[in-house]
Amino acid sequence: MESFVILAVSAISSGCLYGLVGMALAIIYSASKLINFAQGEFVMLGSMCAYVLIVVAGVGFVPSMLLAAAMVGVVGIAVMKFVMAPHLARGTASFSMIIVLMGVSIFIGQATLIATGAVGYSVPYAFGSGSRMIFGVPLQPHHFLVIGVTILVTIGYWFLMNRSMLGLATRAVGFNRDMAFLTGINVSRIVMFSFLLSAAISGLAGALVAPLIGFRPLMGMALVFKGFMALVIGGGFGKPYGALLGGIFIAALSTLLTGLGFSEFADAATFLAMLAVIIWRPTGLTNQADDH
Amino acid sequence: MKRRDVLLGLGYGAAAAAGLGTAGRALAQAKAPIRIGVIQDLTAAASAMGRVQRATYDLFVKEFNEKGGVDGRPLEIVFNDGQSDPARTAQLTEKMVAVDNVMVLVGATNTVEALAMKSVAARRKIPLLAGGGAAVILSQPVDPWTFQCMGRDDNTLVDMARIAVEDQKLKKIGIVHVSNAWGTGGRDVMIKVLKEKYQLEPVAVESAETAAVSMVPQMLRLKNAGADGVLLWVSIDSVPTALKGMNEVQFKAPVMSNLACTEANIKLTGNLPMHQISHAVWSWDRPDAMAISDRLSAVTNSNMKYEDTWPMAWNVMQALVVALGKAKLSYDPKDLAADRQKLRDAVEALKDVPVIGGREGATFSFSPTDHLGYEPEDYVNKETFNGVDWKMYRSPTRS
Numbered sequence: 001m002e003s004f005v006i007l008a009v010s011a012i013s014s015g016c017l018y019g020l021v022g023m024a025l026a027i028i029y030s031a032s033k034l035i036n037f038a039q040g041e042f043v044m045l046g047s048m049c050a051y052v053l054i055v056v057a058g059v060g061f062v063p064s065m066l067l068a069a070a071m072v073g074v075v076g077i078a079v080m081k082f083v084m085a086p087h088l089a090r091g092t093a094s095f096s097m098i099i100v101l102m103g104v105s106i107f108i109g110q111a112t113l114i115a116t117g118a119v120g121y122s123v124p125y126a127f128g129s130g131s132r133m134i135f136g137v138p139l140q141p142h143h144f145l146v147i148g149v150t151i152l153v154t155i156g157y158w159f160l161m162n163r164s165m166l167g168l169a170t171r172a173v174g175f176n177r178d179m180a181f182l183t184g185i186n187v188s189r190i191v192m193f194s195f196l197l198s199a200a201i202s203g204l205a206g207a208l209v210a211p212l213i214g215f216r217p218l219m220g221m222a223l224v225f226k227g228f229m230a231l232v233i234g235g236g237f238g239k240p241y242g243a244l245l246g247g248i249f250i251a252a253l254s255t256l257l258t259g260l261g262f263s264e265f266a267d268a269a270t271f272l273a274m275l276a277v278i279i280w281r282p283t284g285l286t287n288q289a290d291d292h
Numbered sequence: 293m294k295r296r297d298v299l300l301g302l303g304y305g306a307a308a309a310a311g312l313g314t315a316g317r318a319l320a321q322a323k324a325p326i327r328i329g330v331i332q333d334l335t336a337a338a339s340a341m342g343r344v345q346r347a348t349y350d351l352f353v354k355e356f357n358e359k360g361g362v363d364g365r366p367l368e369i370v371f372n373d374g375q376s377d378p379a380r381t382a383q384l385t386e387k388m389v390a391v392d393n394v395m396v397l398v399g400a401t402n403t404v405e406a407l408a409m410k411s412v413a414a415r416r417k418i419p420l421l422a423g424g425g426a427a428v429i430l431s432q433p434v435d436p437w438t439f440q441c442m443g444r445d446d447n448t449l450v451d452m453a454r455i456a457v458e459d460q461k462l463k464k465i466g467i468v469h470v471s472n473a474w475g476t477g478g479r480d481v482m483i484k485v486l487k488e489k490y491q492l493e494p495v496a497v498e499s500a501e502t503a504a505v506s507m508v509p510q511m512l513r514l515k516n517a518g519a520d521g522v523l524l525w526v527s528i529d530s531v532p533t534a535l536k537g538m539n540e541v542q543f544k545a546p547v548m549s550n551l552a553c554t555e556a557n558i559k560l561t562g563n564l565p566m567h568q569i570s571h572a573v574w575s576w577d578r579p580d581a582m583a584i585s586d587r588l589s590a591v592t593n594s595n596m597k598y599e600d601t602w603p604m605a606w607n608v609m610q611a612l613v614v615a616l617g618k619a620k621l622s623y624d625p626k627d628l629a630a631d632r633q634k635l636r637d638a639v640e641a642l643k644d645v646p647v648i649g650g651r652e653g654a655t656f657s658f659s660p661t662d663h664l665g666y667e668p669e670d671y672v673n674k675e676t677f678n679g680v681d682w683k684m685y686r687s688p689t690r691s
Contacts, residue, residue, distance in 0.1 A: 003512055003516060006508065006512060006540075006541060007508070007509055007512065010506050010508040010509065010540075011509075013506070014505050014506050017505055110335055113335060113339065114335065120528070120529050120532065122532055129536075129539060130539065131539070131540050131541075131542060138540075138541070138542050139540075140540045209505055211536075212505050212506060212533065212536065213503075213504075213505055213529070213530075213532070213533050214529070214532050214533075216529055219503070219529070222502065222503030223503065223505075226503075254501075254509075255508075255509045258498065258509035258510055258513065259509050259512070259513065261496075261513065263471075263498045263499040263500065263509070263510060263513070264471065264499045266471075266499070266501065267471055267501050
């Protein structure tokens, strides 16, 4: 039972991190129909901010996490304003804009690499490195912080998208940009807002993952890959909690196989699961077939 | 003979020697250089190693040219940044061969790039001296044009098992490895060594993906299997994740790792004994090597004493200049293909060339059936205990 609880908490925590990254991808996709290949670099920047604030400046974990989200959010606005906005104004094709975002990804990654070197930097846990006995089971409290923050972000995102004019406008732009423009919605401002929100959530994810894997310049791509899988499996393009459920599904599958002694097959099984979902339920686990 | 005549004779001799030296250097400047095509990573993931290797090549060439070069010809490095990208590396290698007309190739920083260079070298029939990448993959099966100048991972793995079983007296060993080809290859060697040499079966063998955010499940498996020690074969980035996983599930056991045994990482395990065993060309107990590391430290403005990348690069250049000296090349641009063939033959015929990495007296030898320069008995493994106390481990085959 103890092992089960440890594994379950670890899997949910890992799944939440994948879910946050998936959610960040979905936000930009919702507003612009773009897959942001620079999302991983936003996550990496969040980890870097956490390292600088916590280790170098001695700021507490929670304020560092919030500051990291704010700082990366500013980077998101900068990317939108100086890189994407001119292309949006020009009506550049989506495919070209995805290439531009890949360029942004490479630029941020390489610039960070040159500035910090290829080595990894360790970031301490929010509540100390040791596990605590919780209901008689040794657990790392950081996992509960990850889970709690993810739930709050998911709820907040749901309210924003479903109970506010801003969310309604964002959904309208994602549904039909030209029609939204004709109804008076400031499309470029909505897309900029989506970059801000997406980058801030990525920064948050970066700060949360930093104590688990540290900060290193080229860490982002692997997380984005997992986030994208979470998004596809969970159906997060339509529902905020889809990416979260998809992330937990991926992590739970991997943890289950490892726990049963089949760790070698964990990677392959995750891809197989994604393949199965794409074939039998292309809109994801949380969506009906006609949701899109 | 009068004392005055002897002194005069010595004076003339010294003057003549000095004149010859100057003339030799002048000649080296006058003749066309021997171009060496080098690829290392200055950017991307492996750039930390690549930058050290480049600095080493530059220092070697500078010092060697000051001594007169080969046949009065200076060495010239044509350098390119591979960026850990095999496709880019292949393109740049083609360019160096076809456009820059280099005589020989040297590189790369990691295995996939080295394999890309190997492919071009075989097709273009130009010798490649590899100072990076997985030694076994590059040297077996023997490719006529590729020569490997670094140590082998399997030697490190043998020592990891030896320290676990013989020194630490562990009986129930668990293995955690990364799920890529390098990781599974290392796992197979560890299992084989434990079984054949010590008649031990690992109590658990767990795989972890390269970018895992948690290794809690793997470490819990090892703990529940009753493992009394861990052989850890994961990437440098994943070592902290593995140790945090151990700490989280309160799995207390000594760790034998190939990488990243730092004080910070040891703290993550809750100050458990942690050993790092790294192959092969470490040489900080050799005065001749330390003299080079001091000069390299001065030009790179960093401490190269404990750096184990530069001896590999130095070895490459040492082997290369000996081969160039023996190859009897025409240096006629029209005969470039023939010269490359002669140089390849000369490298393959190298016997007992002294190299700077490895034990004192270590040498390189190649043959048509063996393109791995090191012999197992020349390896020196370093062991870090607790990230602070350093100890040298000789190769198990060395008496």
